[in-house]
Amino acid sequence: MTDAEPTVGDLSEGQVLRGILDRLPASTAPVGPGDDAAVLAVPDGRVVATTDTLVHGPDFRLAWSSAVDLGYKAAAVNLADVAAMGARPIALLVALAMPDETPIAFVRGLADGLAQGCAELAPGCAVEGGDLTVSDTLTIAVTALGSLEGRAPVRRSGARPGDAVHVIGELGVAARGLDLLFTRFTDAAGSPVAVTPEGRSALDPADSYALDRQLRPRPPIADALRAADAGATAMMDVSDGLALDATRLADASMVTIAFDAGALGEDVALALGGGEDHGFLATFPEGVVAPGRRVGTVHPRGEVAVTVDGRPWTGHAGWDPYRDWDAGRG
Template identity: 45%
Template structure:
């Protein structure tokens, strides 16, 4: 039996399937179904971010299940909230899709969206569903600073230590395996399909005095470059501190590529990278990988990195 499509079922059926019977946390004062949602912001401030994912550009239905794509869309927005030192509290999701999209795809996306939101105790509080030629998922995340100051890109200071929490390079390794039509290293395929940002470590780093923070979405060098540029400092990364992931190394050897390139320039792992005062002890779970100096730019073992520094929309 052919699957029913979004065009056949209609907008309101799809929205009902996405929202009926879902449980909202206490912070959702008005959930889906009204003109807008109302979310508690006990801190008197709200953190807000948005990321758009486009089929064929940010995900492929041949490589990921709809549920995995839904999880990824939430994860990358939640990571941006965590990178400010905040806790994600609510998500809104606008979905564009062709009328021919099977309901199994929208149902799967929905499950993924809700599952990943639930990881931090948050929910989907609103959204939109429209017709488009390709699948487009636009997520907006809200977050609560819980009284802390936001951790900006611009706060790194000369003498700070650079540290990372979470895996690097695994999403890039998984993508390379998929692109080469190679099996094996299920950890890398999984990392590409559903990143696992260390959400709770954003607030932990903020509490531990992080001076600057970001999530690694474009690639470590690119994202540290944003900190260096915004803070008016240089950053040097120690390659020795990054290597040691046997699974990643093995896949790189298999494919005959440079593991270090994945570690330094692979995006979408959504690890957190932060700078801490030089005399501070980095929080448990964080690994020191570099230092902040005078000047500008990001170097690796004191030298300029030869090659692309990471993901760019439009290849620039």
């Protein structure tokens, strides 16, 4: 290795950490990074907490995602889970497990992506703590914390028959982007090929947009908070696929979610089965003015959790990491 490209193995934990912290916005927490733990203010006496991990292989490929993309995505998926409860994200804790040979430039890119994701999606939220470990498998475990600001938490279990079903955000766009990666950015053997600026500029605008949304999801955090303020009875982040996530919400609420196919866009199968857009599925009392667009109605629990135009959905429902991850693809 050359002096020009130092790796994390060349530096102490403190040096790696400073390289990250220097790129993040200054903490505004009562106690930020540097102590055994951070201290965060949650004025109403309740804190919302969630954790989600990105693992090289199942969750991303370094050929496809830049370090900045990865940092952005790691922030976005966690911010979405906090907002789905009706809480404003206030802090991230980031645990990085990295091979020794990881370039320091990569770690800096990750920090830039985390900072950019927070700034664009949840202004005021910052990285307030973390952990560095050595691992053979690059792993980014993020915990996000949020403040309810007096709101009641919005759970999966609150949907009631007669409620309107809304989707806030996009459907199937990130899945289209994933499909592009597998079809346009692999070699003859199926191995990932780098997404270069040239490769991106060869895409038509809609494909380029879809690729960007796959690499950097944009959960509409502010709209989720507006949905909570508007009286959402149930809400969740749509991460694994609308049909699968709606099944989870329907099961938790003991109702059936009845989708209108006509409201799901041109490609209904993609809208129902494609994951990773990180929009929100929310239910509201009939007649409430609420964010997003109406895609169905909550019915009393029937034989199945989810229907499309009155029939059970038999297509692809979404992504389950332990059933769908094909290690051979890695």
